[in-house]
Amino acid sequence: AAMADALDAIAGQDDPLGRTLAHFDRPNGLKIDRVSVPIGVIAMIYESRPNVGSDAGALCIKSGNAVILRGGSESLHSSRVIVDCLTAGLKAAGLPEDAVQLVDTRDREAVKHLLHSTEHVDLVIPRGGRGLVSLVQREARVPTLLHLDGNNHTYVHHSADLEMAAGLVRNAKMRRTG
Structure with missing residues (x-):
């Protein structure tokens, strides 16, 4: 039920694509917009938590990306x-x-092949422990989005909704709090 609830929550989010994130008017009259677009093909490498696969699949689909x-x-x-x-x-x-797509093998060499697939993969995101993140950092020829040791930091602006911020911090620091 938790995976289905997570998928419903992701499906219910606003469409992230085509949103103007920033606008700049240059002195020469040029107008520049930063607009959200899909990345392309994202490879998600994770350890033995299957819900990461369902979450990653849903988030990639929602954001217009394919996922391996x-x-x-x-x-x-x-x-x-x-x-x-x-x-x-x-x-x-x-x-x-x-x-x-699923890399449907237990062969660890498949991970290295994925990390070297510069013609087919636009971004690699590892989700796991230090060993996995270090492997990705060392082997990847594809751009990566890394984390280490689960650390994250949150700045809460004085005008923020403190109840919402507390919920975000709890979610960032704890597993499946509800």
Whole structure:
């Protein structure tokens, strides 16, 4: 139920595409807009938490990206079922079924191949421990979005909604708080 609830929450979010994020008027009269667009193909490499695959798949679809999922070998069967469900949902919605792919092997060399796939992958995001993040940092030829040790920092502006900010901080620092 938690994965389904997370998918519903992602589906209910506003469309992130085509939003003007910034606007600049240059002295020469040139007008520049920074507009949100899809990245392309995102490879999500994660350890044995299958819900990361469903969350990543949904977030990538929502943001107009394709995703290649590579979960831990211990959760390969669960990842297969999750990807089957996501592709069935894509088909039912009239979207390209192949927008979500699974690296369907336990072979660790497949991760290195993915990290070197500069012609096919636009961004790699690892989600896991120090060993995984270090491997991605060392081996990737593709741009990466890294984290380390789960640390994150939050600045709360004095005019912010403090109740909302507290909820965001709890969510950032704790697992599945509700």
